[in-house]
Amino acid sequence: MMKISVVFYLGPPGSFSHEAAERFGSDLKPERSISAIFKRVSMNEGYGVVPVENSIEGPVNETLDGLFRYEDIYVMASVEIPIEIFLASKCDRGRIRRVYSHPHAIAEAKDYLESMGDLEVVRTNSTSEAARLASMDEAGAALCSKKAAIEYGLSNMDRIDPATPNITRFVLIGREYRKDGSRHVMLCIIPDRPGSLHSLIGVLANRGINMNMIYSRPLRDSVWKYYFYIEFSGEVDEDLFASMKQQSVKILYKGSF
Amino acid sequence: MMKISVVFYLGPPGSFSHEAAERFGSDLKPERSISAIFKRVSMNEGYGVVPVENSIEGPVNETLDGLFRYEDIYVMASVEIPIEIFLASKCDRGRIRRVYSHPHAIAEAKDYLESMGDLEVVRTNSTSEAARLASMDEAGAALCSKKAAIEYGLSNMDRIDPATPNITRFVLIGREYRKDGSRHVMLCIIPDRPGSLHSLIGVLANRGINMNMIYSRPLRDSVWKYYFYIEFSGEVDEDLFASMKQQSVKILYKGSF
Missing domain, CATH: 3.40.190.10 (Periplasmic binding protein-like II)
Structure with a gap:
């Protein structure tokens, strides 16, 4: 796992985010909100560790929306922390x-x-x-x-004792990305017509690529319109990205790890 | 719009849920949580009004998960309330x-x-x-x-003044359902293999049916597995439901309105 310099996490110290951040660095700095972490990373002050999904409660909306809002911030790595x-x-x-x-x-x-x-x-x-x-x-x-x-x-x-397994997945975010990972994150806005989501994920299905996560989130500036957060695993190439782009109104590549 | 007898809503009085509940009935009773409303409805004590989605914050997880947990509770109607x-x-x-x-x-x-x-x-x-x-x-x-x-x-x-339009959609829940509405709610668990979501929503896409909402939620008892909450509009028949069922491990029809 990579070791890097300054890493911001959701504080105060002792949080599960703190535990996750320890996997990535040693110069760890608490922040008071997920949005504040995104702001720090966007100003090039360091990396960030943010929760992206919990096995019981689902997606962490503030993180998904942060990745959508800050187009120059990418997912660089991922770690699972058991929530005890x-x-x-x-x-x-x-x-x-x-x-x-x-x-x-x-x-x-x-x-x-x-x-x-x-x-x-x-x-x-x-x-x-x-x-x-x-x-x-x-x-x-x-x-x-x-x-x-x-x-x-x-x-x-x-x-x-939890009634059900409770795990939170955290991601490392930063302003660089690797293209050589096995897991990939994309954000897509698709045309507002019947069948458009079907066409988009058909690009993956036709190649036998497994989707690990798909979450829809509201586009805050227009009512009942959405973007999709998609994570998938497998071999990718420029042709795959081009095909996904063809099915989208807007598409953001958010890194591989 | 239907007028019915006892309707439970998320209290205390004066909440946006209270405003929504007034559209459906007159004998309105506050409850302290969404889960408590589901419990009342499941014990046949009346109907419930619960928020299902907000135009900025997205789905209300407690409502989606309540519909999944209580298989005999259905969505019967829907209303949008501007959040001022x-x-x-x-x-x-x-x-x-x-x-x-x-x-x-x-x-x-x-x-x-x-x-x-x-x-x-x-x-x-x-x-x-x-x-x-x-x-x-x-x-x-x-x-x-x-x-x-x-x-x-x-x-x-x-x-x-909100920066973006802010509307919450509430649904009326009860133990009956109409089959004659134009909008339909389904909950689906699909096989854990590449292409299975593509096949499921292909049933709708092939008929030109528009999906209004699709949200994935974790299955609380197994890690990184999901069910899908799907709402769509259009003409449906038994054949459509049969085709969706064929693509699913488990499927719950949750009403039309």
Whole structure:
């Protein structure tokens, strides 16, 4: 795996994004939002690590839309991080009155929280932000990573067993791209008529190429119109890209890895 | 438009869901989550009104996944509600220190909030919940609907002009379905091999049928596998459904309207 210099990730420190960023670099810098990471990368200040898809909750829209908005930012690599959530606190279990976390973690721990009786649930921007807040609250706990619990001195930890496998895939983004990878990312706007998506993905189907991801996202400036985020695996050549372009109103090649 | 008896919506009162629910019935009951609405409908206690898609933020995952999970709940009608967001408070504009709202509204009002200087932003479950909280906070404001502002006595109102058209489509859900509508909802799991999505939507393309929405959602119990939510418009018959079924591992017909 490549090791590079400055890498921005979704902070504060201890987040799952932080874990992902450690796979790619050593000079890691927290940012307060996914959009802020895109802005840094676009200003050539370094690379970014952003979540792109979770195995339960689906696509991370802010990331998909960032790749669409910043045409000169590419996907350069990918890593999967298992999401292991802990209920972590400084105080004893019985004294917890408030639980802080990101909405995804709250959703995952729903049954667990219900079994704990009447608690105030506070939504936060990230699980590591939750850990930070819980560390300053005498009756507070966080749903967060083990890393975040340690970072903020929340020494009472209980692992929440997920009902289903929970993995988040992160991608490294930057202003360069390799063309020699085996997995490819494209963003496509197709004509607004029956059969146009069928024609576009026919280009892949006819070559026996496997689509790994396809997500549609609204075009923010016109109502009920979309672009498609497509990832596929296999041998590609200029001819394939040309054929896809022929079926599209607009197409952005977003890198191979 | 049909008028029916009990309709559950995402509360508290004054939400955009409340506005949508008024189009369908008169005995309206707030619920605390989309999942809770699905549970009520599945227990045959009434109908439900849930947001399915926003023109900026895309699909409402909890609704799509509810339709997948509750096989006996169908989409019966659809309505579009323009999302007009107001900054509303009891206190004077200059005294606002905290702004409450749903993350979508916060995202939309980002520029407006930044122009107001250093404010604490508190995320809530709904815009009407935000209005309720702001009404109890001497230095609080909410980003909410006009309806919610009035409901909670927030008489200082400023309309936030959206940068892009903002419309949410809501659907009426219930345990019956009509087969005679012009718009149709299907959920499909397709074989995990190259070309299978191409074959499925080929059934529609070959008949010149227009797809209005296609969203993929993770199958929560297996990693990186998906089901597709598909809406399309046009003439359908048993033969079309049979052909789609032939291309699918599992297919759920979710109603026409």
